Amino acid sequence: MMAHTTFSYYTGYTYNPVFLETHGRNPLSYFFYNGSVIVQTFVIVSSFLLSYNLLLHVDKNPKKVLGLSMLPRSLMHRLSRIVPLYLFVLGLASTWWSHANDGALWTPLVEAEVARCRHKFWTQALFINNLYEPNTLCLIQxxxxxxxxxxxxxxxxLTLLLGRWPRLALKLFGAMFLASVAGIFAISYKWSLFSILYSMTPEVIRMQLTNQDSFNYLYTAPWGSLPASLMGLFLAFLHYDLEKRGFKANEHRWLVIAYRLSVPSMFLWVFAGLLFQQFTSPEAKAIFTALDRPVFVVLVSTALFGFCNKIDELWWKFLSWRGFMILGRMSLSVLLFHWSYNLSIMGGRLIAAQASVLEIGGDWMxxxxxxxxxxVPATLLVEYPLQRTLQAVFG
Structure with missing residues (x-):
């Protein structure tokens, strides 16, 4: 929400555009320019929970064997979690949203987004909006x-095919992870598709990254996030296998040290863009593009492994706070709604915005x-009841 609030200021009129053009020189701004790598955390967790829960499900039901026959049920479980609220928000974005306000910027910002959502509604509903007409963006997030x-x-x-052979699966996932990193390097170098860090100029952001091949064919493409998914699978199988063997992570000092270094290293890696941005040769840019997400993914996975094995009781208790469970349960609603508010605030302004840390921070709040x-009402009245209904119908 912070990044998208800053993003929205580039799309409107400001009294002092020089602030937006020069604030990128501030090292803290790299959390805006290069912090989007954090999104890979959700890909890791998604694959990890899917795989780990499937493995546990078979353990609790000895008569069941992992196989592709379980795929339809697994997909329905995921679809029932996302589709009801997703279609509800898409419906609002394609219809009533355009009537919520008016103003000089309302038409080029909000009504233009509504028109794109109407045009791409079916691609959004089928989850192929990143592949079909990627330059036409409806709800960018x-x-x-x-x-x-x-x-x-x-x-x-992959889980259903390899779940019966966890040791073999770990070797294959590791090999596929390295192959996917090599593939991203090849794609990046061959077609000049580089990290979004190299595309985040004021002019490009103002146009909401339209006609940016690196954004369309690498950043928002499934192969760009494939290493994170494979690492999530690797972590799930590793944790499951070690758990069955009674492995105690606290007894291995090198794991404790790696875990304690992982979290600060995540922030340091985001700042690594400061260094890599100085190298502009195609080879250097391709190397950073290939390593940017995978390195962050490895650091996140190390931290997640430590959390799962309770290496640090203090962090375990803090992250297990029930308040986080409530906020986390609304994560889908938050993801879907916040960009509409970002554009509505900017599109509804009657005067040019004053860009500053305090102004942007106020809009963020x-x-x-x-x-x-x-x-809150979207989760309680739309998402939760429809999800339970669909899961009851389809088992």
Missing amino acids: TWFLAVDMQLYIVAAV AVIFLTYVTA
Whole structure:
């Protein structure tokens, strides 16, 4: 929400555009320019939970054997979780949203987005909006749902095929992870598709990354997030196998050290863009593009492994706070609604915006408040009951 609030300021009129053009020199701004790599955390967790839960499900039901016959049920479980609320928000974005306000920027920002959502409604509903007419963006953040669904299918198939041989699966997932990194390097170098860090100029952001091949064919493409999905599978099989063998992570000092270094290293890796941005040769840019997400994925997975094995009791207790469970349960609603508020605030302005840390921060706080106020009834009245109904019908 913070990144998209800043993003929205580039799309409107400001009294002081020089602020937006020069604030990228501030090192803290790299969390805006290069912080989008954090999204890979959700891909890891999605694949990890899918795979680990399938393995546990078979353990609790000895008569069941992992196989592709379980794929339809696994997909229906995922679809029932996402589709009801997703279609509800798409419906609002394609219809009533355009009538919520008016103003000089309302037509080029909000009504133009509504028109794109009407045009691409069916592609959004089928989770192929990142592949079909990628330059036509409806609710820009929903690229993640498409990628997540596409990789969910891949992760489910791999788990169901390899679940009976966890040791073999670990070797294959490791090999596929390295192959996917090499593939991203080849794609990047061959077709000059580089990390989004190299595309984040004021002019490109103002046009909402339209006609940016790196954004369309790498950043929002499923192969760009494939390493994260494979690492999630690797972590699930590893944790499952070690858990059955009674492995105690606390007894291995090197694991404890790696875990404690993982979280600060995530932030340091985001800042690594400061260094790599200085190298502009195609080879250097392709190397950073190939390593950017995978390195972050490895660091996140190390931290997640530590959390799962309770290496640090303090962090375990903190992250197990029930308040996080409530906020996490509304994560889909928050993901789907916040961009509409970002554009509505900017599109409804009657005067040019004053770009500053305080102004952007104020809008960010407003978006957080409005999003969560909306997320509560959306979760309780739309998402949760429809999800339970569909899961009861389809088992």
